[in-house]
Amino acid sequence: EAGVTQFPSHSVIEKGQTVTLRCDPISGHDNLYWYRRVMGKEIKFLLHFVKESKQDESGMPNNRFLAERTGGTYSTLKVQPAELEDSGVYFCASSRSRGAVYEQYFGPGTRLTVT
Amino acid sequence: SQQGEEDPQALSIQEGENATMNCSYKTSINNLQWYRQNSGRGLVHLILIRSNEREKHSGRLRVTLDTSKKSSSLLITASRAADTASYFCATVVFGNEKLTFGTGTRLTIIP
Numbered sequence: 001e002a003g004v005t006q007f008p009s010h011s012v013i014e015k016g017q018t019v020t021l022r023c024d025p026i027s028g029h030d031n032l033y034w035y036r037r038v039m040g041k042e043i044k045f046l047l048h049f050v051k052e053s054k055q056d057e058s059g060m061p062n063n064r065f066l067a068e069r070t071g072g073t074y075s076t077l078k079v080q081p082a083e084l085e086d087s088g089v090y091f092c093a094s095s096r097s098r099g100a101v102y103e104q105y106f107g108p109g110t111r112l113t114v115t
Numbered sequence: 116s117q118q119g120e121e122d123p124q125a126l127s128i129q130e131g132e133n134a135t136m137n138c139s140y141k142t143s144i145n146n147l148q149w150y151r152q153n154s155g156r157g158l159v160h161l162i163l164i165r166s167n168e169r170e171k172h173s174g175r176l177r178v179t180l181d182t183s184k185k186s187s188s189l190l191i192t193a194s195r196a197a198d199t200a201s202y203f204c205a206t207v208v209f210g211n212e213k214l215t216f217g218t219g220t221r222l223t224i225i226p
Contacts, residue, residue, distance in 0.1 A: 003157075004157065031212070033213065033214075035214070035216075041218070042216045042217060042218045042219070043158075043203065043205075043214075043216040044216070045213040045214065045215065048212060048213060055212075056211070056212070056213060058213075059213070091157065091158065093158075103148075103160045103163065104160065104214065105160070106150075106157035106158040106159070106160075107157050108155070108156055108157040109157060
């Protein structure tokens with residue numbers, strides 16, 4: 001089966017601009033997660049979708065970040081307006097079933113650079 | 116403070132040797148997972164150990180968990196050049212599904 005895909009792989013934007021990241025989970029996976037790693041720090045959870053509903057968005061840093069998952073398939077993460085501290089690698093992951101003991105499958109990440 | 120911290124931050128060993136990485140965490144957990152990340156790639160799940168388990172094996176991997184010390188170790192035996200990667204531990208607490216990652220160990224296998 002195809003893995004989790006993310007687009008774009010790299011994005012370089014100027015401070016104040018808008019960027020939209022896309023994640024396509026593995027087909028049939030209801031759970032979709034966003035994480036990010038800023039330079040030199042650990043990978044941090046952003047939010048969790050179950051189908052099209054936000055199950056947990058406790059990790060979203062502020063209201064400049066908007067995540068959607070219309071139709072319960074792919075998801076987008078929009079940053080508007082982008083700030084310098086938003087630079088980092090944004091990972092998407094998906095899993096088939098609910099529950100803490102199910103493996104999460106990660107995409108390759110989108111490297112975002114805000115200048 | 117971080118939930119998970121790996122030790123060491125970087126490790127270089129000769130091919131064929133064993134590599135041991137440690138992870139410490141701060142809160143009670145449901146399970147602990149280890150992931151590998153090759154350069155420029157996504158994270159790959161290696162192994163999951165539940166809070167009521169003490170040791171688990173998968174191929175050349177051996178994971179231990181000591182909940183009294185809030186620590187885990189990952190042992191890779193007979194290392195290969197392809198094992199060169201960053202390794203992360205991640206914890207999951209009860210009542211939640213999100214992964215809380217440590218800072219990672221960068222492992223380099225010298226051919």
